[in-house]
Amino acid sequence: MRVVPPTPEEPPQRPDAAELAGRQLFGLTTLLQLQKRARHTRTEQELGFLMVNDTFSLVRYRQALAWQRTERGDGAVLAVSGLSSVDADSPYARYACRLLAAHGDSAAIKELTTADLAPDLAEEWPEYLPAHGLWLPLTAPDERSLGGLLLAREEPWTDGERVLLENLGDAYAHAWGGLVRQQRRWHRDAARLKSLRTLGYVAAGLVALSLFPVRLSALAPAEVIPQAPTVVRAPFDGVVDKFLVTPNQPVTEDQPLFQLDPVRLQNRLDVAQATLEAAEAEYRQTAQQAVFDEKAKGQLVVLQGKRDQAMAEVTYVQDLLKRIVVHAPRAGLAVFTDVNDWIGRPVTQGERILMVAEPKDVELEIKLPVADAIAMDTGDPVSLFLNIDPQHPLDATVRLAAYQPEVGTDGVAAYRLKARFNDGQAPVRIGLQGTAKIYGQRTTLFYYLFRRPLAALRQRLGV
Incomplete structure (x- = not known):
C-alpha cells in the first residue's frame, strides 16, 4: 500500500496568472501522458499498477486501490498503491471487497465518507482508509462495468480534481476494455489452434476408450429389511x-x-x-x-x-x-x-x-426396474449408498433374484432382488433406504454407455 507522507502546512499564497497557467499546463500534460501510458499497457495487472501508483502525479492522495468486477457479479482487488502484489485473504482486501460490493455499482464519480456507509463498514473505515474517499467507476464503451478506482486522503476533493479524474477514468476504462477484448480474442484463437490438432487425438482416444472393458451396472432403490422376521x-x-x-x-x-x-x-x-x-x-x-x-x-x-x-x-x-x-x-x-x-x-x-425381527439379522431388498435390468446372477456384488451416509458404501452379495417382475405402488414394474451384507461391516438399522449399485457381466465401455439408446433404436426399427 503506497502511503504518501503529509507535507508541512504553509500559509496559503495566491498564485499569479502565469503560475496558474503553468499549473494548468502541467496538469494537462500529466493527464495526456497518463492516458498514453494507459493505452500502451499490455496486461490488466500492468494497468492496475499504473492506475494506483502513477495517478498520484495528477492528483494527490494517500491510498489507492483498483477494484475489478468479475463475471460472477462480485469483485476482487486488482492492485493497491505501494504493493507489487495483493493478498486476497488479507483483512484490507476483504474490507475493500465488502465496501465496493455495496458501493461499486455507482456509475458516476462520487465521494465516500463514513456518513455514506452502513454502520459495520463505517466502523472499520478509519482502520483501513483516510477520511475522504473518492470512487471513480470505470465503464467500457459497451456500457459494461469493469470495476473502478478508489482514492483516499485526509483532505476533501475539489471540483477540479473530479473533472481531471473523470477524463482520466475514460482513458483507463478504454484501455482496460481493450485489454479484456484482446485477452478474450487470444483465448479464442488459442482454442481454435488447439482444437484442430487435438481433434485427431480425441477421436483416437475415444475409439480406444470405447473398447475399454468395464462391468455392467445398474442403479435401483433399496431398503434394509429383516432377514427372518x-x-x-x-x-x-x-x-x-x-x-x-x-x-x-x-x-x-x-x-x-x-x-x-x-x-x-x-x-x-x-x-x-x-x-x-x-x-x-x-x-x-x-x-x-x-x-x-x-x-x-x-x-x-x-x-x-x-x-x-x-x-x-x-x-x-x-x-x-x-x-x-x-x-x-x-x-x-x-x-x-x-x-x-x-x-x-x-x-x-x-x-x-407388524413384524418382530432381530435387529442384527438384516438383508438388503432391491427393486430393479425392468428398464434398467442387466444380465446378472446370484453371487454378483452390490454396493449400497445409504441416503444418510452416501460417502461410505456398504458391500453386499446377491443371494436371490426374482424371475418375474412385480408392479409396485409407484406403478413401476421391477425385479425383486435380495442381497446379504458382507462380513466385517458395521450393523445397519432396519428401515434405512438408499440406492444400490448392482454389478453384472463385463462388456465394452461403448455398450455400457449406449446400451439404452441401442435398445430403444432396435425397438423402434423392429430389428
Whole structure:
C-alpha cells in the first residue's frame, strides 16, 4: 500500500496568472501522458499498477486501490498503491471487497465518507482508509462495468480534481476494455489452434476408450429389511384400539404389542350370556314338566342342544376377549409404520399388523426396474449408498433374484432382488433406504454407455 507522507502546512499564497497557467499546463500534460501510458499497457495487472501508483502525479492522495468486477457479479482487488502484489485473504482486501460490493455499482464519480456507509463498514473505515474517499467507476464503451478506482486522503476533493479524474477514468476504462477484448480474442484463437490438432487425438482416444472393458451396472432403490422376521397378524376381525409399543421399539417375548377394540366382542358376549341364561331356564322348566309329561321329556334333547350351543358361544367369545391383546411371539424389534396409521383401522383375521425381527439379522431388498435390468446372477456384488451416509458404501452379495417382475405402488414394474451384507461391516438399522449399485457381466465401455439408446433404436426399427 503506497502511503504518501503529509507535507508541512504553509500559509496559503495566491498564485499569479502565469503560475496558474503553468499549473494548468502541467496538469494537462500529466493527464495526456497518463492516458498514453494507459493505452500502451499490455496486461490488466500492468494497468492496475499504473492506475494506483502513477495517478498520484495528477492528483494527490494517500491510498489507492483498483477494484475489478468479475463475471460472477462480485469483485476482487486488482492492485493497491505501494504493493507489487495483493493478498486476497488479507483483512484490507476483504474490507475493500465488502465496501465496493455495496458501493461499486455507482456509475458516476462520487465521494465516500463514513456518513455514506452502513454502520459495520463505517466502523472499520478509519482502520483501513483516510477520511475522504473518492470512487471513480470505470465503464467500457459497451456500457459494461469493469470495476473502478478508489482514492483516499485526509483532505476533501475539489471540483477540479473530479473533472481531471473523470477524463482520466475514460482513458483507463478504454484501455482496460481493450485489454479484456484482446485477452478474450487470444483465448479464442488459442482454442481454435488447439482444437484442430487435438481433434485427431480425441477421436483416437475415444475409439480406444470405447473398447475399454468395464462391468455392467445398474442403479435401483433399496431398503434394509429383516432377514427372518416373525409376522404378527390380527387374531380375528376387528378394529385396532391402541398400540402398547412404538415403532422400532425393542420388545421381549410375550410383551403386549397392541389391542383390538373390545366393544363389539363385549356386546356379543352379553348377548351370548343372555341367550345361555334363557336356554338354561327353558331347559330347567321343561325338565320339571318331563316328570309328568312325556311330550316334554322328548323336548329335553333339543333344549339341551340349544343350551350347549349357547354355552359354546359364550366360551368362544370369552376366548376371543382373552386374545384381544396381542403379545410378542419372540424378543426383537417391533417393526411397523406410524401408530396413527393403525388406530381405528378395521383389520381382518390374518392381516399383517407388524413384524418382530432381530435387529442384527438384516438383508438388503432391491427393486430393479425392468428398464434398467442387466444380465446378472446370484453371487454378483452390490454396493449400497445409504441416503444418510452416501460417502461410505456398504458391500453386499446377491443371494436371490426374482424371475418375474412385480408392479409396485409407484406403478413401476421391477425385479425383486435380495442381497446379504458382507462380513466385517458395521450393523445397519432396519428401515434405512438408499440406492444400490448392482454389478453384472463385463462388456465394452461403448455398450455400457449406449446400451439404452441401442435398445430403444432396435425397438423402434423392429430389428
